[in-house]
Amino acid sequence: MTAAGTITVLCAVLGPVESTVVRRLGEAGAAVTVTRRCADLTELLAAAEAGSGRAAVVSATLPGLGREPVARLHQAGVRVIALDDAPEPSTERLGAIGVDAVARSVHELPAAVRDEHTRPPTAPDADLTRPRARTGRGRLIAVWGPVGAPGRTTTAIELSVALAEGPPAPDRTGPPRRSGRGSLRGRLSRAGRASRRARRGGPREQVVLADADTYGPSVAPRLGLLDDSAGLAGAVRAAAAGPLEVESLARHAPVTLPGVRVLGGIVRPARWAELSGAALDAVWDRSRDLADWVVVDTGPVLETDELLSYDTRAPQRNGATLGALAAADVVVVVGGGDPIGLHRLVRGLDDLAALPVPLTPDRLVVVNRVRAATVGDGPRGAVRTALARFAGVDPFLVPDDPAGLDAGLLTGRALSECAPGSPARTAFGDLADQVRRIVRERMSPRAEASPWVGIPNRRHA
Ligand SMILES: Nc1ncnc2c1ncn2[C@@H]1O[C@H](COP(=O)(O)OP(=O)(O)OP(=O)(O)O)[C@@H](O)[C@H]1O
Ligand SMILES: [Mg+2]
CATH class of the missing domain: 3.40.50.300 (P-loop containing nucleotide triphosphate hydrolases)
Structure with missing residues (x-):
């Protein structure tokens, strides 16, 4: 059971830094708690859709992380915070696929999770x-x-x-009238529009x-x-x-x-x-x-x-x-x-x-x-x-x-x-x-x- 006001976090972070992330998020005063440590994106999505967390902390390089899974996480009411500590940040790509926030180091993570939590929720199905x-x-x-x-x-x-x-060139015979379609004027008007189209060039x-x-x-x-x-x-x-x-x-x-x-x-x-x-x-x-x-x-x-x-x-x-x-x-x-x-x-x-x-x-x-x-x-x-x-x-x-x-x-x-x-x-x-x-x-x-x-x-x- 989690204390009221505590933000539940699903963690899908790659490599040895994962345990540091879990420890840092769980420290007293962080007001967040890690409820699931996921090995990959599939497990993360399953946990999110089961309602096991309200935020997801993911590696920026998590295999399969793209627009579609991020949309699914949003649909499940989960905010997505990416840990992107590579020397060359990929902030633009992460933003484009819908990631909510990016932390450049493990230390920034608790604040990033809390900030995201206080923002008004994204409409869960806004994308689709x-x-x-x-x-x-x-x-x-x-x-x-x-x-x-x-x-x-x-x-x-x-x-x-x-x-x-x-659009057709201006027509001196005036706008087409439905009532005239079968009439001589209607036929002339249609022929005129066709030939104006034909003459227009590229x-x-x-x-x-x-x-x-x-x-x-x-x-x-x-x-x-x-x-x-x-x-x-x-x-x-x-x-x-x-x-x-x-x-x-x-x-x-x-x-x-x-x-x-x-x-x-x-x-x-x-x-x-x-x-x-x-x-x-x-x-x-x-x-x-x-x-x-x-x-x-x-x-x-x-x-x-x-x-x-x-x-x-x-x-x-x-x-x-x-x-x-x-x-x-x-x-x-x-x-x-x-x-x-x-x-x-x-x-x-x-x-x-x-x-x-x-x-x-x-x-x-x-x-x-x-x-x-x-x-x-x-x-x-x-x-x-x-x-x-x-x-x-x-x-x-x-x-x-x-x-x-x-x-x-x-x-x-x-x-x-x-x-x-x-x-x-x-x-x-x-x-x-x-x-x-x-x-x-x-x-x-x-x-x-x-x-x-x-x-x-x-x-x-
Ligand atoms: N106004 C028309 N006069 C004569 N033949 C037409 C006309 N409109 C379409 N066709 C012919 O009808 C056939 C079916 O047309 P089309 O492929 O556009 O239909 P569709 O609804 O896209 O079919 P599908 O369900 O296979 O996608 C085609 O051979 C096409 O050349
Ligand atoms: Mg067709």
């Missing part, structure tokens, strides 16, 4: 459950959709390219396109990249080991399309655990410093692991998707333009709404591959009516364009390069404009007052 990361300047767009290959990857790629092209904004689909990653093969590039998993490993510099992140994300860097996905779904946790969150944060837009292709499955909720520390099968959704400024939900695709989309919107993860209310619903062959004459109206009735949303429509998309598959390129006149390309360009509009309105001071300002196509409660 924050609703939206807002560091840096880039905006994160998560592209999600239910099973059945509705076009998540296609949407993520084409949205990335359209965002990189920058990319004007920077985009990071990341593949976080841990079931069927396909961004890299779709764009002809080699499988063995470390991509997103490499960036996550780098973030787990210490500060992730923008330059290092850029090395994992080669420029693959005009203005678009690609963080390729994992090579095999069995390696899903490589994409989860606090280090992946750190990659999203840092990507915002690398680019104006971060577009994340996600997997279709949303279930949180049985009996576990998102904010536990165990790696979650769907952690990459849930983390990207939680970090997103805008969620783009993609469904297929056929009866089964629409049915799954309606269910998927319910699943999204029921997620135990705080999500942005800024969502755009896209119905892809809209065609008369699957929904009958007047397919655009039919899809709109169905989604208004069963989901209360006004979707964004992308036409079926097998010629354009097949050319993309054949050449490994985006529509802007292999089929510039593609109707699907024009629709994805409009989608990018809509994403920009939402983000712009969200940034205006008045928008903070209402989460729904200016977002025409949202899920109605």
